[in-house]
Amino acid sequence: MSFEIDFDRELALNAERIGAFIAADTYPDTVEPDLLRRAVRDYPTRGGKRLRSALLSWTCGLFGGSEETAKPAAAAVEIYHNWTLVHDDIIDDDDLRRGHPAAHVALGNALSASGIDASRKTAADFAVLAGDIQHGWAVATLARCIERGVSTKTTLGLLKRLQERVTIPLVSGEALDVHLSLRPLENVAVEEVERMMSLKTGALLEFCANAGAAIALDSAEAADSDPRAMETAAFAREAGIAFQLLDDWLGVFGDESTFGKPICSDLAESKPTVMLLDAVSALDGDDRTNLLSLLGRELDSAETARARTLFEKSGAPERTRREAEKLAESAKKRLDTFPDGKHKSLLIAWTNLLVNRKS
Amino acid sequence: MSFEIDFDRELALNAERIGAFIAADTYPDTVEPDLLRRAVRDYPTRGGKRLRSALLSWTCGLFGGSEETAKPAAAAVEIYHNWTLVHDDIIDDDDLRRGHPAAHVALGNALSASGIDASRKTAADFAVLAGDIQHGWAVATLARCIERGVSTKTTLGLLKRLQERVTIPLVSGEALDVHLSLRPLENVAVEEVERMMSLKTGALLEFCANAGAAIALDSAEAADSDPRAMETAAFAREAGIAFQLLDDWLGVFGDESTFGKPICSDLAESKPTVMLLDAVSALDGDDRTNLLSLLGRELDSAETARARTLFEKSGAPERTRREAEKLAESAKKRLDTFPDGKHKSLLIAWTNLLVNRKS
Numbered sequence: 023m024s025f026e027i028d029f030d031r032e033l034a035l036n037a038e039r040i041g042a043f044i045a046a047d048t049y050p051d052t053v054e055p056d057l058l059r060r061a062v063r064d065y066p067t068r069g070g071k072r073l074r075s076a077l078l079s080w081t082c083g084l085f086g087g088s089e090e091t092a093k094p095a096a097a098a099v100e101i102y103h104n105w106t107l108v109h110d111d112i113i114d115d116d117d118l119r120r121g122h123p124a125a126h127v128a129l130g131n132a133l134s135a136s137g138i139d140a141s142r143k144t145a146a147d148f149a150v151l152a153g154d155i156q157h158g159w160a161v162a163t164l165a166r167c168i169e170r171g172v173s174t175k176t177t178l179g180l181l182k183r184l185q186e187r188v189t190i191p192l193v194s195g196e197a198l199d200v201h202l203s204l205r206p207l208e209n210v211a212v213e214e215v216e217r218m219m220s221l222k223t224g225a226l227l228e229f230c231a232n233a234g235a236a237i238a239l240d241s242a243e244a245a246d247s248d249p250r251a252m253e254t255a256a257f258a259r260e261a262g263i264a265f266q267l268l269d270d271w272l273g274v275f276g277d278e279s280t281f282g283k284p285i286c287s288d289l290a291e292s293k294p295t296v297m298l299l300d301a302v303s304a305l306d307g308d309d310r311t312n313l314l315s316l317l318g319r320e321l322d323s324a325e326t327a328r329a330r331t332l333f334e335k336s337g338a339p340e341r342t343r344r345e346a347e348k349l350a351e352s353a354k355k356r357l358d359t360f361p362d363g364k365h366k367s368l369l370i371a372w373t374n375l376l377v378n379r380k381s
Numbered sequence: 382m383s384f385e386i387d388f389d390r391e392l393a394l395n396a397e398r399i400g401a402f403i404a405a406d407t408y409p410d411t412v413e414p415d416l417l418r419r420a421v422r423d424y425p426t427r428g429g430k431r432l433r434s435a436l437l438s439w440t441c442g443l444f445g446g447s448e449e450t451a452k453p454a455a456a457a458v459e460i461y462h463n464w465t466l467v468h469d470d471i472i473d474d475d476d477l478r479r480g481h482p483a484a485h486v487a488l489g490n491a492l493s494a495s496g497i498d499a500s501r502k503t504a505a506d507f508a509v510l511a512g513d514i515q516h517g518w519a520v521a522t523l524a525r526c527i528e529r530g531v532s533t534k535t536t537l538g539l540l541k542r543l544q545e546r547v548t549i550p551l552v553s554g555e556a557l558d559v560h561l562s563l564r565p566l567e568n569v570a571v572e573e574v575e576r577m578m579s580l581k582t583g584a585l586l587e588f589c590a591n592a593g594a595a596i597a598l599d600s601a602e603a604a605d606s607d608p609r610a611m612e613t614a615a616f617a618r619e620a621g622i623a624f625q626l627l628d629d630w631l632g633v634f635g636d637e638s639t640f641g642k643p644i645c646s647d648l649a650e651s652k653p654t655v656m657l658l659d660a661v662s663a664l665d666g667d668d669r670t671n672l673l674s675l676l677g678r679e680l681d682s683a684e685t686a687r688a689r690t691l692f693e694k695s696g697a698p699e700r701t702r703r704e705a706e707k708l709a710e711s712a713k714k715r716l717d718t719f720p721d722g723k724h725k726s727l728l729i730a731w732t733n734l735l736v737n738r739k740s
Contacts, residue, residue, distance in 0.1 A: 049545070054553040054580070055560050109513060113506040138563045143502075147472040150509055151556045154468065157516055158548030165541040174533045181540060182524040186408070189517030194413040197510045201414050204497045221413070 029371035057132040061152035065104040078230040083365035087238025098164035105156035179242025195222025224262035231258035260353035267346040270295040301338035388730035420511035424463040437589040442724035446597025457523035464515035538601025554581025583621035590617035619712035626705040629654040660697035
């Protein structure tokens with residue numbers, strides 16, 4: 023566990039490698055019209071920490087595989103993640119993503135710039151199509167595993183697994199997220215929110231761990247039979263819930279310029295998060311009424327401050343962070359069966375980052 | 382060419398076989414919530430003529446392959462076609478599909494029935510997600526080719542081809558369709574509309590022919606190297622444009638109850654079709670002004686009748702049908718290199734149906 027690593031440098035190197043691979047990919051070159059082609063490239067080349075590709079590459083390393091072999095798969099999960107963000111941002115009506123205009127906003131701007139006065143719906147329509155092409159791009163990129171020596175059988179197995187074990191749960195999780203927000207808050211159980219989180223965030227992270235192991239072992243079935251591969255999948259699943267809990271915390275207490283999306287937008291959309299349900303049930307009397315009165319609408323800065331004070335008073339933020347840390351600890355313990363080494367240390371540091379990040 | 386076939390029966394049999402395969406598929410079983418799962422199953426199980434799967438199966442037969450081997454691929458192209466319809470119907474704000482509520486309308490109804498008063502946007506958000514899962518379903522179904530003895534290599538090659546040669550052009554075609562409708566009609570060239578049609582409709586039909594040949598020859602590359610396979614691809618491409626031209630004709634002159642979607646909705650959305658551009662350029666004076674005045678809004682039945690009269694007067698409908706028939710003839714001629722037989726006769730009858738259908 024005390025294996026010497028420079029985590030920040032390794033994370034930045036991974037992000038650079040994968041970013042360069044995606045930027046050089048010719049897949050979007052034939053997309054028309056121009057503004058759609060730019061939108062297809064936009065999110066996947068915006069950078070970010072590339073946490074999913076790091077998880078995939080380092081799990082591959084943990085099983086003795088090479089990061090070069092895993093490169094197309096690592097790029098594929100980043101592209102895949104990005105198409106879901108494009109559709110999410112339309113659905114959540116979020117105007118910012120990583121500090122820049124969301125896809126549907128950027129497309130609206132591009133239409134205006136070309137002299138077309140398009141409605142918000144029309145701009146969103148183009149964004150739906152951009153996400154659709156990115157979905158295809160992710161699949162085509164995963165299929166490129168064979169260029170790096172992964173067998174055709176493993177590659178095909180991973181493609182099938184992506185569509186069966188990620189698309190269904192992830193998109194279902196997004197739908198449940200919307201569905202829960204349409205129900206009165208008092209009728210939503212914490213377990214339902216936890217389940218939604220595990221589907222929406224956990225499924226893709228679990229796939230990253232699965233794919234890393236599968237590529238190293240050249241067997242897509244390993245994920246369901248090799249006990250160590252199954253342990254890394256469980257690791258990724260738990261880390262994913264920790265990640266989402268911290269995301270909910272950042273959604274209220276993060277710094278907007280660092281977090282890259284508006285603070286308290288979950289409240290504005292009445293999204294039931296574990297932290298919100300906890301706060302509502304812990305508060306009573308006026309405090310509870312006041313917090314509930316801040317849901318379902320945009321908040322100004324005074325209201326945001328008021329919401330934060332009420333959250334703090336409930337103790338929920340502290341409990342949420344503690345729960346995230348507990349899950350992260352449990353996740354890391356699952357790596358105990360692996361001998362100490364570079365990739366194990368990187369995955370441990372990766373988990374620590376999930377629950378200590380500012381964005 | 383005089384090979385004895387009962388085309389209607391064969392087409393119905395194919396539709397039944399593929400419909401049963403899709404209906405029995407467990408892929409959507411784990412989708413949540415219930416209303417999303419139902420939406421995922423909805424369009425793909427609505428039936429219809431299943432023209433794309435027939436093209437794929439019969440091309441496979443033409444190259445000596447078996448329809449049983451081609452079954453998962455034939456089902457996959459139908460599911461693929463349906464996800465694009467779900468997203469198209471949101472974008473075009475169409476409320477009907479095959480005579481039943483469009484996906485976003487059905488989802489709005491399902492939300493209401495469960496006591497949730499959802500906006501049109503929220504219902505459309507769920508429909509976007511339903512289409513996203515169907516996209517995954519199509520890919521997963523195509524991956525099932527290996528269950529029928531298609532090699533892993535050919536199957537993977539087809540998956541990659543679907544995402545590279547169908548997703549990009551088809552979605553680009555849809556985006557161009559929207560983009561053209563936002564531009565003033567007088568600035569749109571017929572060539573731009575033809576190009577849009579070839580992308581939006583031609584790409585998937587061409588893939589069907591490619592996939593049928595590839596499965597029979599067990600080589601995904603055959604589509605780019607085998608001259609006869611290339612000829613069937615060209616056949617499908619031409620047939621696709623003929624199909625789309627007739628679709629434009631049906632969009633004005635079809636019978637709503639048979640056609641299954643509102644008549645003149647293309648006009649309401651100011652969609653430039655070849656027939657519309659032809660009519661506008663052929664008419665002059667008041668006739669032209671009157672036709673232009675009927676664009677961009679819903680028409681009542683008197684206005685629909687007026688639009689039809691103006692179209693007839695321009696001669697454009699007649700020219701559109703003739704052009705469709707000319708393309709169909711050219712497409713059929715491409716099959717001359719194949720010896721007469723059941724599958725050749727079926728493909729010829731299939732082409733005749735494209736330009737003689739009522740829906």
